[in-house]
Structure formats: structure tokens, C-alpha cells
Amino acid sequence: MTDFDCTPQVDLEFMNTEHRKAFDDANEIKRLLEIAKSDLKGVEKSIDRRLDRLLADTLNHFFLEEKYMEEYQFPARARHQQAHQQFMETMKVEYNHWQSEHNLAAAMRLERYVDKDFPEWLVNHIVTMDTVTASYIARHGGVAL
Numbered sequence: 001m002t003d004f005d006c007t008p009q010v011d012l013e014f015m016n017t018e019h020r021k022a023f024d025d026a027n028e029i030k031r032l033l034e035i036a037k038s039d040l041k042g043v044e045k046s047i048d049r050r051l052d053r054l055l056a057d058t059l060n061h062f063f064l065e066e067k068y069m070e071e072y073q074f075p076a077r078a079r080h081q082q083a084h085q086q087f088m089e090t091m092k093v094e095y096n097h098w099q100s101e102h103n104l105a106a107a108m109r110l111e112r113y114v115d116k117d118f119p120e121w122l123v124n125h126i127v128t129m130d131t132v133t134a135s136y137i138a139r140h141g142g143v144a145l
Contacts, residue, residue: 008126010134012068012142018061019130022122025054026114033111036104044102047110054114055095058088065133072137080129087121 007023009016029050035043062084069077094113098106 007123008131010126010130011138012134014064015130015134018057018064019122019126021057022054022061023119025050025057026118029054029114030111033107033114036107040102040104040107047098047107051095051098051110055091058091062088065130068137068142069133072140072142074133074136076129076132080133083125083129087125090117090121 007019010019029047032043032047032050036047066077066081066084068074069080074080094110094117098110100106
């Protein structure tokens with residue numbers, strides 16, 4: 001599980017809020033996937049709901065960031081948006097795999113994604129892109145939503 005309080009914070013509070021939601025969603029999916037090892041049928045609908053929420057929250061998160069980048073004319077916004085698009089492609093592959101399979105092998109694959117790939121990408125993204133983006137926007141008058 002990823003502890004949000006141990007991850008870097010950025011200069012815009014709405015971004016920190018979105019990051020916390022992402023880690024909370026991933027951690028809850030991870031918890032459900034642990035249960036799935038012995039009771040897949042009992043938790044698969046809960047996994048579906050939380051995975052839907054993670055996807056929706058991620059889309060909203062990226063929409064908000066991109067809106068601010070556009071509004072404040074962040075110079076590296078095209079590269080930042082490209083990173084979001086690439087990440088969403090990967091997330092949708094994992095989402096679609098789970099939706100099409102709903103079996104223990106798919107649960108283990110999803111567990112690897114939410115326990116390793118997702119948090120590693122997000123922490124790296126926060127450190128390399130979001131920190132710079134938030135700093136730029138805050139310096140140019142942006143405030144938390």
C-alpha cells in the first residue's frame with residue numbers, strides 16, 4: 001500500500017487532493033484484491049465499483065490539471081498532457097483486461113498494477129512533472145480549486 005503522507009506535496013492543494021484520492025482508490029482496490037484471493041465472487045462487484053471510481057477520478061484529475069496548464073499557459077503543457085494520455089492508455093488496458101476476465105489471474109494482474117505500476121508512475125509523475133507544473137502555476141497566480 002502507498003502512504004500518501006509519504007509522497008511529495010505540490011504547491012496547489014487541489015493537485016494534492018487528487019493525488020490522495022488516487023492513492024486511496026488504489027489502496028482500496030489492493031485491499032479488495034487481497035480478499036479476492038479467497039473470495040473473488042464476494043468482492044468482484046466492489047472491485048468493479050472502485051476501479052470505475054479510480055478511472056473516473058483519474059480522468060477528472062487530469063482534466064483539472066490540463067485546464068490549469070492551459071489557463072496559465074504552462075510552457076511544457078503539451079508534454080505533460082502527452083504523459084497523461086500515455087498513462088490513460090495503460091490504465092484502460094488494465095481496466096479492460098479486468099472487465100473482460102473477472103478471474104483470479106486477472107485479479108493478480110490488477111493487483112500488480114495497483115500495487116506497483118500505478119503508484120510508481122504516479123509518484124514519478126508528481127516528482128517530475130506535477131511539482132514543476134504546480135510551482136509554475138502558483139507563481140503565476142494560480143490557487144487551489
